[in-house]
Amino acid sequence: MTRLFGTLPRRLAALFLLLLVSGGALLAGIQVSLTRNYGNAVVQQLSAGLAQHLVRQYPRLADEGMAGEQTRALFNNLMAVNPNVELYLIDPQGMIINDAAPPGHLKRQKVSVEPVTAFLHGDPFPVYGDDPRQLHGQKVFSAAPFISQGKVRGYVYVILQGEHYSALHAMAWQHNIGVMVAASLVLLLIMLLILGGATFHWVARPVRALERRVRQISLGQPRVTVEAVPDTRSMTQELVSLSQGVTLMEAKIASQWAELAQETQERRAFLATVSHDLRTPLTAIHGYIESILLLSDNLSDEEKRQYLEIALSESRKVSQMAQSLFELARLEYGVITPDKTLFSLEDLVQDVMQKMTLAAQTRNQRLQVEPLAGLPVVSADMGMIERVLTNLLDNAIRHTPEGSTIAVRAWPASDNMILEVADNGPGIPPEKRSQLFTRPALLKGESLSRGGLGLMVVHQILQLHGSRIELISCPGACFRFTLPLATQSQSAG
Structure with missing residues (x-):
């Protein structure tokens, strides 16, 4: 995993991919919810008066509903004309009085009357009510009270998107989901390529250039020339500041490198000069002492003394030079x-x-x-x-x-x-x-x-x-x- 996302461009690409997928999923969910609510609101707006129309067309619906068979037959005829709807008669407490549901399809005997009251009071659409054919589902509906002797005896309760509509909707969704996913993936890939290219141009490429420069510095190869100064026009302000900091550091290291090289050259030349000046008196000392040893029988006492005095004088020079070198080294390196x-x-x-x-x-x-x-x-x-x-x-x-x-x-x-x-x-x-x-x-x-x-x-x-x-x-x-x-x-x- 570390090797897979070890570089900055890969990590940025993974981050953008995660953001796109999560953002796309969130937007898709919001879009589906908004589309569903909008469609339901349109359906409910178009069919809001359906229940009231049934009450007006069949004023004895309540009485017949009590008997049940005629009302059930009426509901079956209406549902045959419009298979999308499902009709119910409920009492003021929400108990289902009559319906035309096939055996075993009715999942609950009571629905909440609060959505019905909200619908009749003109609350904004969509208003969702309980679906008798689902234990926990809610759907848009139309409702109207039926009144007998000046008293509300119940409501006509019409589910506008019944089982038949839900089945057809599920089939259409399954058919189109593949196309939607493919289109979303293509769009996601295009956006990823665009963002990836922009990221590489604006972030990854300048960062890689800075990385190469820092690597050169770490290898002891700083290069500061007019051509080496990077083009900062395509960089963000943070990368410009970072690039300027690297350039200053590179210039300072290059200067220190040149100073160190110059100092190294000076020390080598200095040591060569000192070695030469030490070798001269040492050669004289060695020559005169060797002459005394080899020519002792042929030299007079005065000549021997002269040779020894010269050797002693040269040895004093060596001693003085060694003392000066030692003292200079201690002074230069802060020992004293x-x-x-x-x-x-x-x-x-x-x-x-x-x-x-x-x-x-x-x-x-x-x-x-x-x-x-x-x-x-x-x-x-x-x-x-x-x-x-x-x-x-x-x-x-x-x-x-x-x-x-x-x-x-x-x-x-x-x-x-x-x-x-x-x-x-x-x-x-x-x-x-x-x-x-x-x-x-x-x-x-x-x-x-x-x-x-x-x-x-x-x-x-x-x-x-x-x-x-x-x-x-x-x-x-x-x-x-x-x-x-x-x-x-x-x-x-």
Whole structure:
């Protein structure tokens, strides 16, 4: 059963068929009832005066009715002329006084006089009275009182559609019922085909189109083009809303799919670049150590020491790169969050500058700190901001020529503290500035040169603080970022 009505068109067709059959049966019943009442009303209207005519034609009908035989003979003659009618004499209480029914055909000896009274009072036709030849049946009739000595002694009661009429009517109905059923089935089939076609056009076809689109989305194949937008002119308002919702969902999924594909491509290229930059120092380490082992007898102590120093220097590069990768991964995936505290920027800058002094002196560079005394405290994660300053200074030391000057500046502005790390080196090429702090800067087969992992870590840390790193125009390279100042309530606390 589930498989038979598993699709929407089949269920709609079954529903329409059920509605048509039930509605057709109901309408047929109403039509038959109305037709029967109308026909009976017409028959009763045409023959309403029949009983009164008999009373006028046979004024001694009551007296003769008491005797019975003459009245019965009269009834038989009248019924022979008009076989459709059946005549009875009843008393004022409805008891049957005389009749011409064949033996065994009379099923009850008394009929209700209420319909007779209603008929004589002129109630609207049809008025149904008890049929003496049926235990529970009612038929249209004609009735008239017969009066003797100013007193109603009974009624002439004429059933207008007797047994003979009922038999002929049943035969005609049985003959025509097959034709009526066949005609009804043909009409029902035509209506079903029309409704089915309309349903398929207005409902099933658009729903199937939406189903195909949703199936494509579930298979990871969203397609949003001008040609893919469905024609909504033949849809109902509900289907239009549903189609628009599917289109928006499809567009969003397609956009996310493209972003995911782009991100996947970037990650693969990034890993390839990182692998290349890791392989270079590892190859150098491996080469120098292998040389010491293989050529130990031919190398002087000074050469051995030189080789070991080079290997140690390269191992520091690998260690620094691995640390930066680990830190970048934790920042990108939200493993760590800022633990904001209030601290003095002056003390932090002095500590970082002291830590980087030796590296700068090695390259004959000068670190310069503009006066920071009297600056207000800031609200940030001190460890993360220390990492930001360290990465920026390390980046400047490594990529600025010997003899250059590297300066750190800070000043308050509104509710923020502005910090700059600047050098007077050659600066950064314009083509690399737009993507200096993001992974796409590493996707063209270049090594992790100026920018690289250190600036990506800086970018992620400042994003977590609601800030961002900028490269501004100045001689050399100048990096600027902001930190929020401590509020009065925070300072008081």
